[in-house]
Amino acid sequence: MVPSTMSSAQENRSFVAQETSDDFEDEKPIAASRLVRTQVLSIRGSHANSDDSKDDKPIATARQLVKPSQDSEDDDDDDDKPLSSRLLLTPKSKGEKRKRKRPLDHKADSSPKRPKVSHACSSTSTLKITEEKDDDEDDDLIPISQRIKEPTLLTEKKAMKVGSSSTRKPIKKGQNGLKLSSCPKSTNVLPSSNDGQKKWKTLVHNGVMFPPPYEPHGVKMMYEGKPVDLSPEQEEVATMYAVMKDTDYVQKKQTFRNNFWNDWRKLLGENHVIRRLDGCDFTPIYEWCMKEKENRKQMSREEKKAAGAEKKKQEEKYAWAFVDGEKEIVGRFRVEPPALFRGRGEHPKSGKVKRRILPSDVTINIGQDAPVPECPVPGERWKEARHDDTVTWLAFWTDPITPKKFKYVYLGESSSLKIESDQKKYENARMLKDYIGKIRADYSRDFTSKDCAKRQIAVATYLIDKLALRAGNEKGEEEADTVGCCTLKVEHVKAIAPNSLEFNFLGKDSIRYQNTVEVEVPVYKEIRQFQAGKRGGDDLFDKLDASRLNAHLKQQMPGLTAKVFRTYNASITLDDLLNKEIKDKADLTEKVAVYNHANKEVAIICNHQRTISKSHEEQMSKLMEKIGGLRDNLKELKTELKRAKRGKSQPLTDADGKKRKRNSTPAELEKKIAQKTADIENMEMGMRTKEDLKTVALGTSKLNYLDPRITVAWCKRNQVPIQKMFNTTQLRKFAWAMAADPDFRF
DNA sequence: AAACTCACTTAGCAAACCCCAG
DNA sequence: CTGGGGTTTGCTAAGTGAGTTT
Structure with a gap:
């Protein structure tokens, strides 16, 4: 607490x-x-x-x-x-x-005692869980922690990875692959023989899955009161818009409507009857879609099962890859279906039509010796097949909305490759513990440096350290206008005497960061100075950008970048909060509450928000009502108790409204009262938590910022089953952490 | 050194699923 | 056995940061 x-x-x-x-x-x-x-x-x-x-x-x-x-x-x-x-x-x-x-400090926990095992061997066992899919059922009852025999592969690999970051040389088409194929098939090679940039030796997979072609429904939308004929292509896009009828995109965003109309109009062609979006009535299409949805819901249990099984079967082919001979689960292997672009916040491209991705858009990455997956669309072919062993992606295409951006297909979260980099992330953040003192001393000193650029670095680092702000890379014109630390504008920070700063800006995903903080006086002074003589829209840190900042951080600690501070701050906060004394006789629920509270603190630091669910208010009042009812019950019970004590008779129904044959004894009533009181307390507690978390998203930090070993260790120390804290997906992703020592500290 | 390219992590929302009270 | 509410999973947008090119 x-x-x-x-x-x-x-x-x-x-x-x-x-x-x-x-x-x-x-x-x-x-x-x-x-x-x-x-x-x-x-x-x-x-x-x-x-x-x-x-x-x-x-x-x-x-x-x-x-x-x-x-x-x-x-x-x-x-x-x-x-x-x-x-x-x-x-x-x-x-x-x-x-x-x-x-x-x-159990330095790097990672089992120094453990005898070295060959890579192939250790990863096999680590992967155990992920492979269940095929033949599960059998060991489902065994706690995951026990199923994992070889918890970590980090130690072996770590040695060779240190300092290797600088040497990455992208391999150009045509020149690559050859080295690869000369590698022996055997996976039984110690990773240390690896040169540090190769991500795999052999890679086999089946490519990506495409959505089925569009099937026209023929439902006619209305234009100025009259039904309109649309070609399948036109109808497809109209339908995308129709189904979004009651979203904020359509209802509140002019940009969205404009962009949609512009793109759709092109499809309609020069002299189509439809001349303006305003005259369009998409409801027939909307309703048809709703009905379809309803129909799908109405399918019988068996039908649904059958459909589900069929889907699984189709996916099966794409769901797995073999990396260095090990079977690994693939992440998202479907290419994105055509849709209207839903940019977050005030995105200038929101509403544009995202066209269908074809095989000819997709580049496949696969082992030199592996067969290039057959193109699933007859008559089409892949854009390209590469054999680049310095990257982990299996396929990519360029995003039609932002042709400079790529969409990748990677292995799943529980794959060795992902796990390895996750481990590295946390070890890197832990390293910051040993440097943070000096780093803080340095930036404090630099607050008053004569060099303005230095002062800006110092202040920015301070903010990133103290407030867990994101780095803030430069953004393009064609994106939503959001900022991070280095891109803060003068107008985003208000200096409040004597030494407070009020932040108010839109960060990643256009989530508002709003916070007022007391800061060190030099920081306050510097911010005012950086603001002096500038207009609201000017850069606060005009001598700074994320890469300069990171270059500086890199000098302070190997591998240090702005985002490491977020991981560090999140994890160390959790670790700290969870290591405060816990009530001796706290029961399981209380313990879980302690954890969730800590989790929430972290989420707040990182500003992980979510929208209040539509039905939140309604649900709250329902709960209120329920509690009210219970309270009434309680009152009745109490009066009954009084009566019973005086030997008087009680009503024919008890507080719960049930009929009863005989009067309860005072002892029975006392018991009921105690129970009821506890019920009420529980419900109130639940309500408070619900209210409390209505805008806070706990998942993001759990998944991306909190070293799972902290959680595992805490569970072990407090006899809390890990399943209380991690769901199946999380357990799979964090399987590597299950062997953490109970004394593990971040 | 700025601009650009590429790979990979982090993010919130919505659909799907699942479970249980009524 | 149904509906609604919580939870999980899927989806894809939006970041970070490296390295390269100009």
């Missing part, structure tokens, strides 16, 4: 809550709805929750209290602590903490 040291954090929160969005009037519909959301997020805690103190502290806000200046001077000891806690330390807790050293 988080100590309740946040009375002032609450103050801050309400402060943030008061901030209006006046400055951001130009919000477009979608972004505007987000804004509401974020506000709710920031206010969270000021609403009814009674025991807020233990439950509700958006980290970002909590951090406002921080006086990081201390960090750099006096506390190497603190450096491996999450910001949240470092920053919040009261003198007392700080003293406490100093005594509580981390248990001897």
